[in-house]
Amino acid sequence: MTRIAIDAMGGDYAPAAIVDGAVWAAHDYNVPIELVGKEDEIKAELDRIAKKGINSNRGGYYVHKIKVDLSKLDIKITHAEEVIEMGEAVGQAIRKKKKSSIVLAVDAVAKGSSDAVVAAGSTGAAMASSLFGLGRLSGIERPAIALTLPTVKKPFMLLDAGANSTCTPNMLYQFALMGSTFVKSVYGYQDPRVGVLNIGEEAGKGNELVQTTYKMLEENKDGMNFIGNIEGKEIFKGMCDVIVCDGFVGNVALKTVEGSSSMLFEMIKQEFGCNIVSKIIGLIAKPFMKKIYRRINYEEFGGALLLGVKGITIIAHGRSTSYAIKNAVRVAKEAVESGVNKKITEFFK
């Protein structure tokens, strides 16, 4: 049965929210868990949960307790005495802290005691330890960070969201193939539509990278459903299932969206908070704003995937709540069971 290793020490609310999310997932999805981190701290969290129940925290909006019988769940602890902190120089940290929770969580997959990793700590550390500890899938030039994003219709996958600042057309082509295979086998999308993120729809648009990628995808040698270039303003309309770009562009675009959305919510707060009448109206409108917030919330998708390594690595958001971790475990389980990596490597035989 698929076991998921979780870096219990990574993330802004670790270890509490991570352990809550892990137990919640074990309970809801009947999935075995391997918690990797400081044993005493993890045990303290499990004790709390045994007594008081899981803190099911979603978007900071509501918390309620879920009673569980831990003796019925398959939860294993692997002690790790070190933690790689946010902002540490990644390359150095990976080499020096061989007993860190992220390195040992990846190790669990490499050794076969678990089948996938979920990590909410430093993205760079999760990426580097996965690349180093698991290695690339056969035939894959570089792994990519793949992010599932909402649209007004069904979600799509964007890759690369930041693993590679500089890309070749062949890398983007492989990202398209990996993303396409993933949404087909894990999300069950039929004949997923693949697009290249560009500054215009016409074939000749953009820089050399996207122009050459366009030509490679147009040849259609691996049977992908390539639908052409797609502009940033169109990506949330649900016209495309997989969108490729280099990691610099993807990362900047996503973080800019994050920044502008925060500004918008900040302005909403300011406008509704400016006098007593607007405050009351704001209170009445709040449940609707919450529903919207939930629709666009990253928590539903659990986290980003590192696609292209031998194993499944889910990079959860630093601000992951227990709900986000629970979803990340679900996605990890589904990814392992779909056999997506085997399907990807078949293209390169």
Place this chain on the structure above:
Amino acid sequence: MTRIAIDAMGGDYAPAAIVDGAVWAAHDYNVPIELVGKEDEIKAELDRIAKKGINSNRGGYYVHKIKVDLSKLDIKITHAEEVIEMGEAVGQAIRKKKKSSIVLAVDAVAKGSSDAVVAAGSTGAAMASSLFGLGRLSGIERPAIALTLPTVKKPFMLLDAGANSTCTPNMLYQFALMGSTFVKSVYGYQDPRVGVLNIGEEAGKGNELVQTTYKMLEENKDGMNFIGNIEGKEIFKGMCDVIVCDGFVGNVALKTVEGSSSMLFEMIKQEFGCNIVSKIIGLIAKPFMKKIYRRINYEEFGGALLLGVKGITIIAHGRSTSYAIKNAVRVAKEAVESGVNKKITEFFK
């Protein structure tokens, strides 16, 4: 006195909204106008305004009539028998349609009958005809599209927003210099803070382009107030006054923000429209949402600037209302009167 040439035929609501905006600007700012386009159509719009007043349309939210005495305004018409349509191949169109409204509007500046151009039609056509008709400022490698964007504090300028898909570090350096000079002399910013759009704050982050640009700006030879790299999620917090990036990244990021904001407003509509109670709450909350919409609306800034050509070219949004055109004329007038181009070229003597 500064005269502004306006392509009366460009934009989704041309010529009506363009002529309304032009007359409104002439009336409010006492600025002479040169309307370039089909004479009979422009005259018909002016007749309508003489009888019924200006349609002052702002964000589609309210329209009211403003009575004006056209005989007291300095409005000149220059006939142009052709129009470059959206989606026409730009290079070809500029060469073939020498009597088109955009080419003749730029010509008016080149010949000196006007001092700046405002154009809401094809961005490519406005850019190409300006570059071809006015030429580059002495010492400038490539012009950039500069866009003023809102933050929770004061607005900042982002460039390049799409003129150059591929850039060199020297180009980005020059964009920083142009943007910095602009916000200083036109917006009156003191010692504007300059940042490089990147995927992390540390000096070594990102691709070769931004790494080299960082080093050039760090040398500080032109006395710019360089504050380092800035991430997409930070740009709307008001920590930076000028942000540089290549035109591919800038264009994708801005359009992605546009797309995600539209999705958000669409979801708000959906949530508030789902039943009678939510509809009533939505109606009560509407004025507040309008206020927010207005704060982030492009109309307030009139349009993007093409910085680096011998003259001032303002590229207004395709969906420009009369209010957006009025503001574009104001910005054009302020830019001319500030002598910003002279200040820019002084750096390259």
